[in-house]
Amino acid sequence: xxxxxxxxxxxxxxxxxxxxxxxxxxxxxxxxxxxxxxxxxxxxxxxxxxxxxxxxxxxxxxxxxxxxxxxxxxxxxxxxxxxxxxxxxxxxxxxxxxxxxxxxxxxxxxxxxxx
Amino acid sequence: xxxxxxxxxxxxxxxxxxxxxxxxxxxxxxxxxxxxxxxxxxxxxxxxxxxxxxxxxxxxxxxxxxxxxxxxxxxxxxxxxxxxxxxxxxxxxxxxxxxxxxxxxxxxxxxxxxxxxxxxxxxxxxxxxxxxxxxxxxxxxxxxx
Numbered sequence: 001x002x003x004x005x006x007x008x009x010x011x012x013x014x015x016x017x018x019x020x021x022x023x024x025x026x027x028x029x030x031x032x033x034x035x036x037x038x039x040x041x042x043x044x045x046x047x048x049x050x051x052x053x054x055x056x057x058x059x060x061x062x063x064x065x066x067x068x069x070x071x072x073x074x075x076x077x078x079x080x081x082x083x084x085x086x087x088x089x090x091x092x093x094x095x096x097x098x099x100x101x102x103x104x105x106x107x108x109x110x111x112x113x114x115x
Numbered sequence: 116x117x118x119x120x121x122x123x124x125x126x127x128x129x130x131x132x133x134x135x136x137x138x139x140x141x142x143x144x145x146x147x148x149x150x151x152x153x154x155x156x157x158x159x160x161x162x163x164x165x166x167x168x169x170x171x172x173x174x175x176x177x178x179x180x181x182x183x184x185x186x187x188x189x190x191x192x193x194x195x196x197x198x199x200x201x202x203x204x205x206x207x208x209x210x211x212x213x214x215x216x217x218x219x220x221x222x223x224x225x226x227x228x229x230x231x232x233x234x235x236x237x238x239x240x241x242x243x244x245x246x247x248x249x250x251x252x253x254x255x256x257x258x259x260x
Contacts, residue, residue: 002140025168026177027136058168059218060177087161094225095218 012111021053024061036068045077080110126190134180169219193250200240
């Protein structure tokens with residue numbers, strides 16, 4: 001597992017912000033899925049996922065994010081993503097997911113979009 | 116286990132790893148290292164890293180298994196071909212080969228020049244080929260007067 005991988009949860013105006021750093025791959029996607037599921041099941045319909053510190057992301061990670069987005073929307077919320085790295089954005093573009101997720105350049109913008 | 120041999124401009128590297136989620140990173144690392152040695156640029160290396168990850172996932176899925184993944188990397192000229200083969204007494208439980216709507220497939224389609232898969236004796240294998248994006252392409256009218 002990527003030794004630099006980490007997940008931290010903070011809040012902005014009551015909205016949970018999940019900050020992920022390092023490589024999200026087949027080994028590290030499960031703890032991210034668990035964290036997002038835990039937040040959704042604790043009654044938080046909207047989550048901001050900050051991927052600014054992510055250096056690698058595969059289809060397993062995309063599957064985790066798509067699953068979390070579905071849960072958020074079923075609860076009347078949303079799952080805006082924060083992406084800064086062009087090669088991370090590229091993975092969303094080539095899979096057609098830029099039209100599915102709201103994507104922002106900063107956590108502040110993402111949090112404002114769901115107020 | 117890792118073996119490397121060179122024959123007249125071709126470098127061939129074999130890597131064998133247990134099917135474990137935390138070890139797929141080794142397949143990516145080998146791809147990145149070899150791609151760098153044959154002159155791939157940063158973007159091509161990143162594309163290949165992701166493509167190799169998806170290749171492994173397409174063969175064995177995301178679960179751990181008591182089988183092994185055998186990877187062969189062939190570097191020839193400005194291209195790298197990676198073959199990923201599952202080896203065990205039975206089929207892997209999570210293989211995604213043939214899943215046409217899979218995100219892996221979309222990623223592979225976008226990032227490599229060619230890829231394919233086959234199932235032989237319940238053992239899946241898949242391969243990909245990628246050329247350096249700055250390599251000169253053969254022109255259809257080359258040589259025409």
